Amino acid sequence: MKVSIIGAGRLGATLAYTLTLKDIVREVTLIDINRNLSRGEMLDISHGISLTGHTRVRTAEYDSVKNADIIVITAGIPRKPGESRLDLNKKNVHILKDIVSNIVKYNKSAILFVVSNPVDIMTYVAYKVSGFERKKVFGMGTMLDTTRLRSAIGSYFNLNPKDVDIMFLGEHGDSMTPVFSLASINSVPLSSIPGYDKKKLEEMAEYYKTCAAEVIALKGGTIFAPAIVMAEIVESMVKDRRQIMPLSVYLEDYYGINGIYTGVPAILSKDGIEDVIKLPLNKKEIEGLKDSASIIQNAIKDLRDSGFIE
Template sequence: MAPPPSAPAHLKSIKIAIIGAGSVGTTTAYALLLSGLASDIVLIDIDKRRAEGEAMDMSHAAHFAQAKVRAGETYADCAGAAAVIITAGVNQKPGQTRMDLVKTNYALFRDVVPQVAAAAPDTILIVATNPVDVLTHAAHKFSGFPVERVIGSGTAMDTTRFRHELGRHYGVNPRNVHAAIIGEHGDSQLPVWSLATIAGMRLRDYCAQGGIEYDEAAMDACARRTRQAAYEIIQRKGKTNYGVASVLVSILEPIITNGDALVTVSRVGTFAGVEDVALSMPCKLNREGAHQLKVPLLLSKEEEEGLRKSALSIKEVIESV
C-alpha cells in the first residue's frame, strides 16, 4: 500500500488528544490516524501501559499515514490540542440503558474535565462517553468553556444509522438520504419525518412520484431499528466502536478544516422551551465549535412536542446528579 499524499500545510501542526484507551478511544485514534486530519495524536488513559501498548501498535501503521501516535503521561499532555475527545468511562452492558451509567461516569467527569480544561484552555471538548447528553452538560459545567466549545457526539451516530435504514429500505445509497434524528442519544430520540428527503423530495412525495407505497409500518420499523441498534450490537459483541469512531472523525473534520458542516451533535442550550439542557440538533461545526442554526428547524407540532419530552427526560437526569 502506498502512503497517502502529504497532509495539507494547515493540518501539519494539528494535535488531537483522546482520553480513554478503551475500544472507542483506540478505534477513534486509528481512524484519525488514517484520515490524515492530524499530525499528533495523544492517547491518555489511567492505565498507562495499555495506552503505551496501543500507541506502539498504531505507530506501526503510521508508515501509511502522516501522523505520530503516542501515549500521554498525564492530562497535561492535552496542552495545545485543537480538540480533546473524551471516551473514558464505564461501558454500557447488555440490558443497560445509557442513562444507567450516569453516576459513575458523572463522577469521572468531575475529576477529569477540570484537569483537561486547565491544561488546554483553548481546546474544543468532544464528549463520546454515555449518557452523552448528560455528560456534555457536565463537561460544560466542569470546564467553564463556552457552550459552543463543548460538543457531544449526540445523535450523529443515530442519524447515520437512520439514513442507513432508510437507504436500505428504498434501495438508495444512504448518502442520498437526508434525514435526522434529534433530541436524546437514547430511548427518547426523535426521527424528523417531516423533513426527511430523497432526491430533494419528502418521503411521501418520493413514493408518489415513483409509484411506491408509503409504508408507515416499515418507517416505524426503520426508526425502531435505529433506536435499538446499539443494544443489538452490544448483545452480540459487548460493545460498539467502529461506527462511533467514524462519526467522531466526521465531527472533527469540519472543526479542523473550518468546514461549516451541518451535523446533529449535542450541546447545551434551550430546546422546545426547556432551558439549560444538552441534546442534539443540527449545528454548524467549524474551528470555533458547534453553533446553533440561526434558522430554527421547521418541526411539525407533534415533533416539537416529542423534542420537549426528550429534553425534559434529559433534564430530569441532569438535575438528579
C-alpha cells in the same frame, strides 16, 4: 492540528486508528488511566503509519493536552447488556468531572468533544466543570443514531445513503425522536420515492433508537460506527467545513427547552458550535423532542439532588 483522546479503550483507540487512516491531523495523543493500554494501542497503530501518512500517535499524561486543539472524551464505564445509557449517569459523572478538571489545568482554549454516555448529561457536566464558553463544548448527540437511520433508509430504497437527509433529535437514548416531516433523499421527499411505506419506515426508526443494545449483546460494545462518526466530526472541524450536524448542544428557548444539552442540528466549524438551527417541526415532533428533553432535565435534577453536581 493536534487531537487528544481521553480514554484508550476500544472506542478511543479505534478513533485514533481511524484518524491515522484519514491523515488529517498532525498528532493524536492517547491518554488513559491504564498507561500500558494506551501505550500498547499507540504502538500497534504507529507500526503501520508508513503506509497511512504523516499523523503521529503518541501516549502521554494530562499535561500533553496543553497544545491540543480538539480534546475528545471517550472514557467511562461502558454499557452492559440490558443497561440503558441513562443507567450510567451516576457511574460516569465522577469520571467525567475528574477528566475535565485535569484538562483545564493545562488547556482552557481547546474544543471539548464529549462521547462518554449518557452523552447529553456528560456534556452538560463538562460544560459546567470546565467553565468554557458554550460553543467550545459539545457532545456527539444524535449524529451516530442519525447515521444509522440514514444508512438503513438508503438500503431500504436501494439508493445512496449519503443522499438521505433525516435526523433524530433529542436524547442520545431510547427517547430520541425522528424528523420524518422534513426527510428526503437528494431533496426528493421520502413519500415520493417508489417503495415508500410510512409504517415500515416508522418501524425502522423505532428499531434504530435501540439497535445499539443488540450490538452490545452480541459483541460487547458498539465500536466501528461510533468511531467513523467521531472521525467525521473531527474532520469537519479540522477542514472547517461548517457542516450542519445533529450534535448535543446547549439550548436556550428551543421550543421552550432551556438550560440543557441535547441533540439538535448545529453548525460546526473549526471554532466549535457556530449556531443552533431551529427546525420547523410538526406538533408530534415538537412533543417528542420536549418529552426527550424532560428525561435529560430530570436526570440532571437527580444528579443535583444527590450532590453529584452543583
